[in-house]
Amino acid sequence: MGKLLAIVLVIIALASAYPIVTHMFVPPVDISTHGHAIDEQLKDTMFEAGVSFVAAQLVLAFFVWSFTGRKAGSPLKNFPGGARVMVIAAFLLVGTEILALGILGQKAWATVYFAPPKPDAIQIQAQAEQFAFYFRYPGADGKFGTIHPDKIDEGNQNYFGLDPANEVEARDDIVSGELVVPVNREIQLLMHAKDVGHSFYVRELRIQQDFVPGLDLSVHFTATQIGKYEIVCTQLCGLGHYNMKAYLNVVSEADYEKWLKDQAAQ
């Protein structure tokens, strides 16, 4: 039975590694300027974790194979060097990994969260609610109208609770169900939650950020490829959570300007 366990362990180790080695499951093509660093980090970690996983399973299999079913009274042996070797090995192996991945990897985190957006970044406000995303562009004046929770009226499409009758800034705000952005321009997304917690996740952008009610959060990114990508909610927000999505539409600079004009004309 010990030998069988050893064989099963080897099969499990190899079968688990197979889809990784053959790239059966890989993240979609990265369309951001910062995603490359995250992907590299993921690759490095996959290599180190994968090697550790397979090695540990193979060693376990080898020892189970070798030391089961021995003749009764077979002399016991201790691993050369004993516990000391194990402790030193753990500190060296894992310590190096932590230094390599932990410290170097912070660069990828820093590009997303520590570097402030450039001054010319386009500001767009994203509102998450049960169970939709809405996006607001400030319009020609470059200023967003104030949000009035009591004025929110979904039936009349006043998703943000704007008050154009009394506020000049609110009058030219453009509200859209789709996030339309120009390619290769930095976008600063100002995140606002209307009701409960939500999250903004675009796999291709390598961006995920929670919407937290009561907190003004923002993320910034630059999309580098024209196309349409899914925006999904990844924070459990209620019964329609699975169906809460929108699209990110990355267009050329000219198409973006035209789209803004069309929206303003409506």
Added chain:
Amino acid sequence: MAESSIEPAHIHAPPEGFIRKYVFSLDHKMIGKQYFGLALVAVFTGMILSWLMRIHMVWPAAKIPGLQFLSSAGAPGGVITPEYYLSLMTMHGTLMVFFVLTNAPFAAFGNFFLPIQIGAEDMAFPRFNMMSFWVTFTAWVVLMLAFFIPDGPPIAGWTSYAPLSAVGKDAGPGMQYGMSLWGLSIAIFCIGSLLGALNFIATTLDLRAKGMTLMRMPICTWAWFITSCIALLAFAVLLPACILLILDRHAGTSFYVPGGLVVSDRVQPHSGGSPLLWQHLFWFFGHPEVYIAILPSMGIISHILINSMRKPLLSSKVVIYSMMSIGFLSYMVWGHHMFLSGMNPMSALAFSFPTLTITIPATVLTLIWLGSLYGSNLQINSASLFALGFISMFVAGGVSGFFLAQPSIDIYLHATYFVVGHFHMVMGVASLFGVFAATYFWFPKMSGRMMNETLGKLHFWITFVGTYCIFMPFHYLGLIGNVRRYQSFVDDFMAPYIGWHKFITICALITGAAQFIFLYNLIHSRFKGKPASDNPWNATTLEWTIPSPPPWNNFGDKHPIVYHDPFQYGVKGSKGDYVMQDSPEQVVPASGD
């Protein structure tokens, strides 16, 4: 241990009558069995809930016969609705984390064996002990009530993030009374666990037999002791967190709810609270909880491996110190659940490093287990198979933690199936492998009968292979960005991967079905199993020095005296290759060691 004229609290009269013997028992062994029974009911409930979820995900139109009687709104005609899927998920997580992973490895086996392993007659406070169980039982009843009320169980997940959990019925079905029952249940559960943890600590520190120094305690006793220290601090934070949640829901306070929220077209009458407060309090408990689930299993499988290898570990001390460091570090890492929650990005770095560092003691443990196998005479039985399976599973679930500990990678993998695969493997299945190993190993002592080995091995093979078939693909699906907590795979890119989810569902059905082999084995052996001797595994610790099952006061009128470290295997003893802890004979090393 000091003699005094007052009768110590832990000495009590033998139980008389059915009620005092089986229901309101003061006997730690009966209480341990009660916890085990409760965990057993909870784990099968939780497992069937996971079946329903898995079936609904891949065959959404499937009719589950009879389910409409449980919830006519949630499953009209037996077809699960999207919101009922979230109810099932919430209850699955809550049952498994609290009533299975906290109860089974820690409260059940710890209660039964910790006092015996240190040579005590009972727990330090038997009445508190009885109360811990019945409080925990009440918590379970309150939680289960949610299935039978009109608006059904809550849909906020086992983490119950505010404000979804705090604003009441506007948040959706199940969020009125169901959510309140959840909060109440968990608050009650915290009280039971706090009492239990205190009892474990007092017992370990005060009731050790003569000669039982701290370093002579078996590794699993150490694991239960360290776990109780973690539990004492963790549940002490979750309890007030739940109280604040209940206040927000029913007393009009605003701890977790900021102003200006519009839920279901209604401006919420709250202002000034912070959703992050709940997250901080919850995860300050939540991450140590992971170690409350797995540390006992680490101790248990160390104990069982030593017995099966017929030799001690390379170093018990290093194992104990590693478990202590894991316990200590477990309090500094809760923020890794919140990298993307909007807290200051600097703090992500502060939480990431201790998280990565926890890999060091975990790796030390793994290397010690692996290195100890070298040169042993490994005996294969159901218990040791599950112990070896634990190591394999712990490594698998551990390495995936290395991804999630890094905030930059978490940006992509957070809230995907990668996370689900990770914690199911390490906190869920690895811990349960410890529980299975413990059951096969200690059942003879608990019941006086042996379990069926053939069925035990069959149970192992299906569970071991099945677990990998279920949770490895979870990791892969996470890599492509498959989001968790979705009742249906509506994202465009998911279409080609539905086949994988079907495969997972089929594996889950088979692996789950194999658990009924375990249940049958358990019940059948309890009544029809081969009678067990006092020491069927030729083991060395104190529980094997007394009859199977032990008398109500464990050691009769004797007071055991301990002469040795717990694991004197591979020596020349009068009985064979081992010397028991209470044997005064000198330990002579076997030749060739």
